[in-house]
Amino acid sequence: MRLIPFDYAVRNLGRSPLRLALSVGGASVVVLLVIVAAGFVRGMELALATTGGRHNVMILGAGSEESVERSEIPASTPSLLEASVPGIRADAGVAYVSPEVHAMMPVECESTGAARQVMMRGVTPAASLVHEQVRIVEGRWPIAGQGEVMIGAASATVLGVPSAALAVGGRVRFDGRSWEIVGRFASPGTIVEAETWIPLADLLAASRRETISCVIVTLQPYDEASGEGAEFADIDAFTKTRPDLELVAMPERDYYGALARFFGPVRLVAWLTAALIATGGLLGGLNTMYAAFASRIRELGTLQALGFRRAAILWSMVQESTLATTAGSLLACAAGVWLLDGVAVRFSMGAFGLVVDQQVILVALASGVALGVAGTLPPAVRCLRPPIPEALKAA
Amino acid sequence: MRQAVRRVAVIAVAICCVAWGVADSLAGHAGDRPPDIAGMMKPELFPGAVEVSEAVAKGKPGEMIALRGHVPAKDGFDASRAIFRLEETPTADGVTPASDRPVATVRLVSAAGEPLKGSVEQQQRLKAGAEVFVLGTVRSGDGKAAVEVDAVALHVPRGGLPPGFFLKEADPAAKDVSEARTQPLKVGQDVTLRGRIGGGTSPFVAGRAIFTIVGRALTPCNEKPDDHCGTPWDYCCDSKAEIVANSVTVQIADPKGQPLRTSMKGRRGLRELSEVVVVGKVTAVGGEGVVVTATSIAVAR
Numbered sequence: 193m194r195l196i197p198f199d200y201a202v203r204n205l206g207r208s209p210l211r212l213a214l215s216v217g218g219a220s221v222v223v224l225l226v227i228v229a230a231g232f233v234r235g236m237e238l239a240l241a242t243t244g245g246r247h248n249v250m251i252l253g254a255g256s257e258e259s260v261e262r263s264e265i266p267a268s269t270p271s272l273l274e275a276s277v278p279g280i281r282a283d284a285g286v287a288y289v290s291p292e293v294h295a296m297m298p299v300e301c302e303s304t305g306a307a308r309q310v311m312m313r314g315v316t317p318a319a320s321l322v323h324e325q326v327r328i329v330e331g332r333w334p335i336a337g338q339g340e341v342m343i344g345a346a347s348a349t350v351l352g353v354p355s356a357a358l359a360v361g362g363r364v365r366f367d368g369r370s371w372e373i374v375g376r377f378a379s380p381g382t383i384v385e386a387e388t389w390i391p392l393a394d395l396l397a398a399s400r401r402e403t404i405s406c407v408i409v410t411l412q413p414y415d416e417a418s419g420e421g422a423e424f425a426d427i428d429a430f431t432k433t434r435p436d437l438e439l440v441a442m443p444e445r446d447y448y449g450a451l452a453r454f455f456g457p458v459r460l461v462a463w464l465t466a467a468l469i470a471t472g473g474l475l476g477g478l479n480t481m482y483a484a485f486a487s488r489i490r491e492l493g494t495l496q497a498l499g500f501r502r503a504a505i506l507w508s509m510v511q512e513s514t515l516a517t518t519a520g521s522l523l524a525c526a527a528g529v530w531l532l533d534g535v536a537v538r539f540s541m542g543a544f545g546l547v548v549d550q551q552v553i554l555v556a557l558a559s560g561v562a563l564g565v566a567g568t569l570p571p572a573v574r575c576l577r578p579p580i581p582e583a584l585k586a587a
Numbered sequence: 588m589r590q591a592v593r594r595v596a597v598i599a600v601a602i603c604c605v606a607w608g609v610a611d612s613l614a615g616h617a618g619d620r621p622p623d624i625a626g627m628m629k630p631e632l633f634p635g636a637v638e639v640s641e642a643v644a645k646g647k648p649g650e651m652i653a654l655r656g657h658v659p660a661k662d663g664f665d666a667s668r669a670i671f672r673l674e675e676t677p678t679a680d681g682v683t684p685a686s687d688r689p690v691a692t693v694r695l696v697s698a699a700g701e702p703l704k705g706s707v708e709q710q711q712r713l714k715a716g717a718e719v720f721v722l723g724t725v726r727s728g729d730g731k732a733a734v735e736v737d738a739v740a741l742h743v744p745r746g747g748l749p750p751g752f753f754l755k756e757a758d759p760a761a762k763d764v765s766e767a768r769t770q771p772l773k774v775g776q777d778v779t780l781r782g783r784i785g786g787g788t789s790p791f792v793a794g795r796a797i798f799t800i801v802g803r804a805l806t807p808c809n810e811k812p813d814d815h816c817g818t819p820w821d822y823c824c825d826s827k828a829e830i831v832a833n834s835v836t837v838q839i840a841d842p843k844g845q846p847l848r849t850s851m852k853g854r855r856g857l858r859e860l861s862e863v864v865v866v867g868k869v870t871a872v873g874g875e876g877v878v879v880t881a882t883s884i885a886v887a888r
Contacts, residue, residue, distance in 0.1 A: 254787070254827070278845075416745065425794035429846050432797050433838070435786065435831045436874030 219520025222473030229466030239544035244444030279422025288410035314395025331375030336391035386542025477567035493583025514564030521560025634853030669703035718747030746847030754885035765802025785820030796839035
């Protein structure tokens with residue numbers, strides 16, 4: 193089959209600059225929306241997948257496996273665990289055992305008056321051992337009883353205030369009193385960054401509870417040769433030997449992985465929205481293409497009269513359209529990388545950043561190409577259907 | 588000239604043949620080296636693995652089978668081939684002379700079904716006396732005393748159960764857990780308890796010889812009319828306090844008192860709601876919880 197030169201498709205694009213601009217612009221907008229949806233889904237997945245240490249195990253109340261905020265376990269659990277399970281990581285005699293309270297509380301930024309629900313984590317200094325991703329980037333660790341808190345780097349997004357409003361030295365208000373921000377921490381790519389950390393004793397008092405939410409321990413990886421270290425099964429075994437404590441153990445990453453599954457419907461809705469928008473874009477594109485190709489029926493008939501087969505002409509039209517949508521997709525990808533990548537999004541668990549990575553770009557480009565092909569085929573087939581004499585006589 | 592070329596060609600062919608023979612012989616020698624069987628090793632035991640005697644009696648050639656047994660203390664491994672023997676694990680109350688125990692001959696084969704060369708003794712915890720789970724195809728069997736299996740996967744527990752751990756017959760005088768728990772149990776007390784495996788959604792600990800048993804005072808959800816609970820062994824219709832008061836945690840421990848690094852689920856048909864009789868000693872009483880370190884177990888039902 194003799195194909196129409198590629199040049200023909202390229203030069204056809206320039207015949208109507210306005211139509212070209214509309215095609216490219218339309219494709220850009222549709223693909224940009226696909227990037228937003230894909231970036232949202234990817235950002236949420238990555239944030240939940242990377243939260244939690246590789247060797248960390250979370251011990252929480254039986255029946256609270258889906259929400260640590262609901263969990264209540266005896267405050268004596270950390271010391272029992274430390275004494276009963278050999279192989280918990282320790283440095284300089286300090287075990288990597290972090291008792292914690294997780295509570296969602298209304299927090300107000302005093303400088304702006306903005307107030308929202310924020311994930312509060314009551315911690316002891318041992319939290320800095322088990323949460324290796326967390327780094328204090330400014331200020332210091334809060335001291336118990338002094339009314340001090342440490343703010344995560346994404347807390348400003350959660351509260352909907354400028355970052356400067358939560359600078360070290362600033363104040364937030366919760367539980368009817370004012371708390372000074374003495375430090376800021378970062379935990380890139382995780383949802384921990386959206387939390388506010390305060391001393392465990394202070395949060396116990398603020399939330400009027402005597403029990404803790406969970407214990408997070410870091411295990412020394414088990415070495416079969418030396419018999420040193422521990423595995424998840426050791427912690428699980430501990431929970432079985434103390435049924436009276438009503439504990440359940442799960443790898444910390446599994447906990448956040450389960451949360452990712454919990455948010456599955458949200459991701460589905462994001463994809464569905466993007467698909468609906470893309471369908472709208474496609475239908476709009478089809479309309480434009482029908483109009484554009486209808487005015488070229490005589491030209492298409494001439495090409496057939498010159499000996500080009502319908503398939504060759506169809507291929508040329510697909511090239512022409514796909515070039516425009518791919519150009520639009522590339523523009524959308526560039527805009528996505530520059531404008532959307534890392535943009536923080538608030539959700540019930542805190543906040544995460546949109547991620548525009550290779551996978552998202554691939555999805556975006558594939559959408560652009562699909563838009564070009566699917567948007568061309570129906571009008572092109574319709575315009576190529578008339579016999580040559582009829583096509584040549586078309587207005 | 589032609590003759591000279593022919594001679595050179597003949598000599599070249601001869602040299603090639605000799606070189607090939609040498610290489611082949613070297614390759615054969617290399618086959619004596621231990622084969623790499625790491626890929627065959629599975630981290631978890633094969634649930635429902637049958638004892639060697641059952642594999643001998645029921646295994647049909649060409650059938651896929653999972654079996655378990657112990658490598659004999661003597662002459663368990665072939666010196667040059669990836670072949671070892673598995674003996675029926677004796678039960679504590681059914682001692683059979685070693686010579687009369689059914690035997691499975693296990694040949695390790697590659698994914699393509701080719702027998703592996705070289706001894707596997709001391710490879711991946713395979714050693715004399717080791718407890719081994721085998722997944723493979725029955726090659727042949729006499730239906731009475733021996734079976735040959737081509738193994739494609741193995742599991743060797745890091746802490747295998749001692750031979751003779753399981754009892755054939757359950758002690759009829761065993762006390763029900765609920766009954767035993769009406770009196771306070773003390774550390775060091777010898778007990779023989781009967782109970783059903785359950786008390787939580789996961790009564791077994793994967794990778795550790797620990798499980799919980801519950802007494803007859805509590806009824807699992809599936810025995811209640813119109814209850815369609817998917818996990819009846821968690822006794823979710825009863826309060827946690829009642830479950831704790833009517834249950835004990837059973838562990839099988841090493842000499843240091845640490846639970847053996849092996850799973851119990853799937854051994855001798857053990858699963859949730861299996862009724863067992865545990866003979867052992869109370870080794871811990873913490874809060875309302877009691878831990879019994881078992882010396883033997885019989886699967887009652």
